[in-house]
Amino acid sequence: MKLDYLDQLESEAIHIMREVAGQFERPALLFSGGKDSITLVHLALKAFRPGKFPFPLVHIDTGHNFQEALDYRDAMAERIGEKLIVRYVEDTIREKKLKEPTGRNATRNGLQTFTLLDTIEEFEFDACIGGARRDEEKARAKERVFSVRDEFGSWDPKRQRPELWNLYNGRIHKGENVRVFPISNWTELDVWNYIRREKIQLPSIYFSHDRELLIRDGKLMATAGGVIKPEADDQLVTRRVRFRTVGDISCTAASESMADTLDAVIDEIQATRISERGETRMDDQLSEAAMEDRKKGGYF
Amino acid sequence: MDLLRFITAGSVDDGKSTLIGRLLYDSKSILADQLEAIERASKSRDDGEIDLALLTDGLRSEREQGITIDVAYRYFQTPVRKFIIVDAPGHIQYTRNMVTGASNCQLAIVLVDARHGVAEQTRRHSLIASLLGIPHIVVAINKMDLVDYSQDVFSDICIHYAELAQKLNVKHVTYIPMSALNGDNVVDRSESMPWYEGQTLLEHLETVEIADDVNLTQGRFPVQYVIRPQTPELHDYRGYAGKITSGQFRKGDAITVFPSGETSTIDAIEIAETHLDEAATPMSVVLHLATDVDISRGDLIVRSDSQPLSSQTVEAMLCWMDSKEFKVGNKYVLQVGTFRTRCSVREIAYQVNVNTYEQIEGVEQLRLNDLAKVVLRTAQPISFDPYATNRASGGAILIDETSNVTVGALMLVGEA
Ligand SMILES: Nc1nc2c(ncn2[C@@H]2O[C@H](COP(=O)(O)OP(=O)(O)OP(=O)(O)O)[C@@H](O)[C@H]2O)c(=O)[nH]1
Ligand SMILES: [Mg+2]
Numbered sequence: 057m058k059l060d061y062l063d064q065l066e067s068e069a070i071h072i073m074r075e076v077a078g079q080f081e082r083p084a085l086l087f088s089g090g091k092d093s094i095t096l097v098h099l100a101l102k103a104f105r106p107g108k109f110p111f112p113l114v115h116i117d118t119g120h121n122f123q124e125a126l127d128y129r130d131a132m133a134e135r136i137g138e139k140l141i142v143r144y145v146e147d148t149i150r151e152k153k154l155k156e157p158t159g160r161n162a163t164r165n166g167l168q169t170f171t172l173l174d175t176i177e178e179f180e181f182d183a184c185i186g187g188a189r190r191d192e193e194k195a196r197a198k199e200r201v202f203s204v205r206d207e208f209g210s211w212d213p214k215r216q217r218p219e220l221w222n223l224y225n226g227r228i229h230k231g232e233n234v235r236v237f238p239i240s241n242w243t244e245l246d247v248w249n250y251i252r253r254e255k256i257q258l259p260s261i262y263f264s265h266d267r268e269l270l271i272r273d274g275k276l277m278a279t280a281g282g283v284i285k286p287e288a289d290d291q292l293v294t295r296r297v298r299f300r301t302v303g304d305i306s307c308t309a310a311s312e313s314m315a316d317t318l319d320a321v322i323d324e325i326q327a328t329r330i331s332e333r334g335e336t337r338m339d340d341q342l343s344e345a346a347m348e349d350r351k352k353g354g355y356f
Numbered sequence: 357m358d359l360l361r362f363i364t365a366g367s368v369d370d371g372k373s374t375l376i377g378r379l380l381y382d383s384k385s386i387l388a389d390q391l392e393a394i395e396r397a398s399k400s401r402d403d404g405e406i407d408l409a410l411l412t413d414g415l416r417s418e419r420e421q422g423i424t425i426d427v428a429y430r431y432f433q434t435p436v437r438k439f440i441i442v443d444a445p446g447h448i449q450y451t452r453n454m455v456t457g458a459s460n461c462q463l464a465i466v467l468v469d470a471r472h473g474v475a476e477q478t479r480r481h482s483l484i485a486s487l488l489g490i491p492h493i494v495v496a497i498n499k500m501d502l503v504d505y506s507q508d509v510f511s512d513i514c515i516h517y518a519e520l521a522q523k524l525n526v527k528h529v530t531y532i533p534m535s536a537l538n539g540d541n542v543v544d545r546s547e548s549m550p551w552y553e554g555q556t557l558l559e560h561l562e563t564v565e566i567a568d569d570v571n572l573t574q575g576r577f578p579v580q581y582v583i584r585p586q587t588p589e590l591h592d593y594r595g596y597a598g599k600i601t602s603g604q605f606r607k608g609d610a611i612t613v614f615p616s617g618e619t620s621t622i623d624a625i626e627i628a629e630t631h632l633d634e635a636a637t638p639m640s641v642v643l644h645l646a647t648d649v650d651i652s653r654g655d656l657i658v659r660s661d662s663q664p665l666s667s668q669t670v671e672a673m674l675c676w677m678d679s680k681e682f683k684v685g686n687k688y689v690l691q692v693g694t695f696r697t698r699c700s701v702r703e704i705a706y707q708v709n710v711n712t713y714e715q716i717e718g719v720e721q722l723r724l725n726d727l728a729k730v731v732l733r734t735a736q737p738i739s740f741d742p743y744a745t746n747r748a749s750g751g752a753i754l755i756d757e758t759s760n761v762t763v764g765a766l767m768l769v770g771e772a
Contacts (some may be wrong), residue, residue: 059638061359061438070640071599074580078653078694102628103597103640106590107583190429194414197428200456213415216426218452218677218762220459221751222599223691227760241440243431334389348416 062250069096069238070103071222072201076183076236077103077110079226083183083236086172087113087140089125090302091258092187092239094132095247098256099238101136111185112139116171119146120283120305128259143175168304169353173209176233183226183234191243192333195348201240207231211351244332245325252318264298264316275309300325300332357433360566361440363458363490365481366467368446371498373424375467375536375557376443377408382543383558385432386411408536412443425450427457436562446477451725452677455484455765459751462566463492465557470503470533474516480710482517483727486524487673487767489747491569493521493529494560501535505548523713528564532557570637574741575603575611575659576749578693579651583642595626595642596651601693601748602741603659604636605643610660613651614739615695619660620645637748654695656739656749664749666739667771669702673743674722674730678756678763682722682730688763692738692752699754702772703731731772743767 059067073096076083085100087093100109113133117126133140148171149156156167176184190197200216202224217225226234239247251258269276270290276297277284283305286292297310298321315321364372377394380386394410397419412428413419424445432439442457458464464485468478485493495517503509510533521529532541533552540546543558555563583595605611609622624644625632635641643657651657658664676682683701690699706715707728715729722728743750744767754764 059636061357064359064638067599067638067640071580074597074599074640075694077581104581104583105629106593107585107595110581191431194412194428197412197414197430198426213426214417216453218456218753218765220456220753220762220765221748222460222601223693223751223753225691225753225755225760225762227689227755229760241429241431329388331387331389334387334393348414 062246062253065239065242065246066099066102066250068222068241069099072224072236072238073100073103073185075224075226076185079224080183080234082179082181083111083185084114084141084179084181085109085111085185086187087115087129088187088303089115089121089129089259090187091247091251091262092189094256094258095239095250096185096187097132097136098254109138112141114141114143114175114181114184116168116175117142117144118168118304119144120281122259122261122278122280122299122302122305124259124261125302141175141179143171145171147171148174166350169209169350176209181233182228183236185236185238187239188237189242189244189247190240193347195351199237199240199351201237202226203235203237204228205233205235209233210353213348213352245322248318248322248325252322259302261299261302263321264296264313266294267297267310268292268294269297269310276312277309278305281305357436357438358566359438359440360463360561360564361442361461362463362465362561363442363444363454363461364465364467365444365454365458365485366446367469367472367475367477368423370446370467370469371536372446372465372467373409373412373443374407375465375496375498375534375542376430376441377411378536378539378542379441379558380411380430380432381408382539383432383434423447426453434558434562439561448477448480448725451480451484452675454481455488455675455677458485458488458490459765461490462569463494463561463564464490465494465496467496467498468513468517470497470499470509470513473513474520476711478517479520479713482520482524482526483708483710483713484675486526487675487727489743489767491527492564492566493526494557495529495531496536496557497531497533498536500533500540500546500549501538505533505540505546507549507551510552520713530554530560532560571602571746571748572636573603574662574664574746574749575605575609576601576664576693576741576746577605577643577657578695579653579655579657580694581653582651595644596657597640597642598657598694599640600635600637602637602746603662604634605659606634611645611657612660612663613649614656614658614664614666615737616650616655618649620647620649622646656693656695658739664739664741665771666737668734668737669731669772670734670738670740671705671729671731671769671772672752672766673769674728675765676722676724676726676728676763677765678761679724680756680763682726682764683720687757689755689757690732690734690738690752690766691755692740692768693749695738697734697736697738698757699732699734701730702733705729705731729769740768742770744769
């Protein structure tokens with residue numbers, strides 16, 4: 057019996073999720089409403105049904121999310137009957153008197169980390185499952201599946217634990233926690249192919265639709281929710297677009313596309329010469345080592 | 357489509373990262389923005405050529421020092437196969453990262469600098485690859501551009517490596533002369549080495565036979581988690597969740613549970629609430645048994661027709677991966693499958709000299725990156741198979757009880 061590579065990746069991810077269930081007392085699954093975390097939820101269903109998930113879904117809401125993603129999130133939690141915890145960056149800003157970045161390309165993406173760390177503390181989470189993939193970014197390409205973080209959430213790339221075979225070591229000291237990445241070895245295309253194979257529903261913004269946008273630094277940014285304030289030199293346009301990733305409105309660009317079905321989206325992704333993050337994420341383009349630095353600061 | 361996981365190995369600066377970059381570049385697997393990013397980062401170099409090693413050397417300190425520190429994973433596919441590439445560091449200090457990367461690989465590309473021939477790190481990495489049971493080795497004799505693409509240099513190194521390979525009993529060794537820098541014999545055939553008639557690296561990677569590497573005979577299922585919904589409708593539901601790490605299971609199979617030794621038969625095999633008649637490695641499934649047996653995480657379910665070893669005193673080959681010494685009398689947590697127990701070090705039978713592969717006896721302690729044969733005494737019996745016959749159920753790790761760090765990789769040999 058020979059398993060297709062998607063079956064192999066699926067089995068590996070399910071195994072990792074069950075290791076989390078078996079090794080930790082208070083795990084959580086970080087859910088953003090994007091396709092990668094939707095895939096994680098689907099994998100969790102496969103790993104634990106007909107039982108309940110041994111963890112809640114946790115969403116750190118920057119207040120700058122696409123309404124379609126939030127609606128999807130709530131409908132999904134309802135449909136599968138699992139617990140959803142939402143914590144708001146807005147609240148952290150108020151309580152901690154954080155200074156919100158201002159100016160042209162201001163984003164709350166960085167402030168998310170504060171809310172995440174507070175939430176980890178509040179619920180004493182010892183493991184957080186996330187949907188990061190190694191193909192996304194060069195620092196992620198280096199991270200272990202079980203990534204041990206200190207009490208500040210920092211990742212120390214020079215002191216990663218050995219990780220052998222499929223033996224994951226989740227032993228930690230109090231205060232530390234582990235970020236776990238079950239789909240580490242999946243590529244963007246693998247995720248899309250899996251979504252197609254498993255007939256997973258996605259939020260509508262992943263498919264082409266007409267939308268009002270503004271063109272800034274050559275990128276198409278959504279005007280939805282008034283998150284991005286148009287400035288004098290921004291050009292307002294309506295275009296047929298889809299989103300290749302769904303993150304914070306302030307730092308996720310749209311792609312012009314006519315692809316309104318999964319097949320069409322997959323065809324486009326197969327043909328593209330630009331990476332997912334390169335095309336859509338503003339936050340990585342700040343500096344060469346932007347992701348590494350954010351991870352050292354506790355980011356996912 | 358199937359999946360091949362491979363790693364690069366060899367000394368510092370032999371060109372491992374450059375080779376991966378070249379493989380991705382020439383197979384058109386690098387996206388435009390990633391290429392632009394490394395072009396920008398290469399600008400600081402004197403010769404102005406793009407440095408393909410930057411594709412995997414993604415950490416700030418790696419770029420500053422021009423070396424690889426930890427393994428990087430890259431992914432690409434061709435019409436025939438999908439690949440997971442693990443780029444390992446060559447520096448001796450980071451050997452444990454190489455071991456981490458190599459543990460799941462089916463193939464290792466051992467690079468040798470054509471100017472220097474087989475070096476200490478070539479020997480060490482080859483030894484590790486053989487201890488880890490990686491069935492396929494490609495010896496990439498690299499930097500052929502710096503030895504005038506000489507066939508004699510290539511042949512000498514092949515002869516030299518073959519002697520070494522004999523002592524290691526690696527099964528399949530393939531030799532390819534290359535220039536990772538210029539792309540000779542990586543994806544495209546070299547025009548400078550018409551004397552070489554073998555496959556290019558990519559051709560080899562696409563065609564090497566990997567189906568036989570899977571152990572389909574010993575049914576092994578370490579229990580990870582017990583699913584018990586305890587709802588009114590599913591009151592009696594009790595499913596054992598885990599991954600079949602080797603062999604296969606069928607409905608009706610007689611099974612034995614370790615360490616208890618209790619027996620039962622398989623009543624149902626489920627995957628995502630769908631019932632199957634049979635399932636094989638590496639599937640993650642849920643098993644149901646016909647009778648009530650006390651089973652929890654850490655137990656091993658095996659097919660009764662192939663029993664594992666079960667013992668409290670075990671012999672193993674050890675890669676020691678911590679800066680604290682490993683000594684007789686020290687205590688650790690041992691994890692095999694999902695089972696954990698405490699253990700203490702009985703004996704260091706011998707250390708392996710990584711240069712000559714000779715056995716050094718009378719060693720008192722092991723240091724970071726040492727390789728040795730050891731004897732351990734466990735608090736409870738462990739169930740396992742010799743690593744040589746079963747990579748999945750013969751591999752174990754040692755965990756330091758105070759730091760919680762994984763400090764050793766064990767390839768279990770047998771009862772002592
Ligand atoms: N002339 C020549 N130089 C090469 C070749 N392959 C690699 N190099 C050079 O050798 C140097 C080291 O290459 P890397 O790819 O960083 O070496 P590495 O094996 O990955 O090193 P570590 O990961 O630090 O162990 C770089 O300057 C490369 O450009 C080759 O085929 N010919
Ligand atoms: Mg390197």
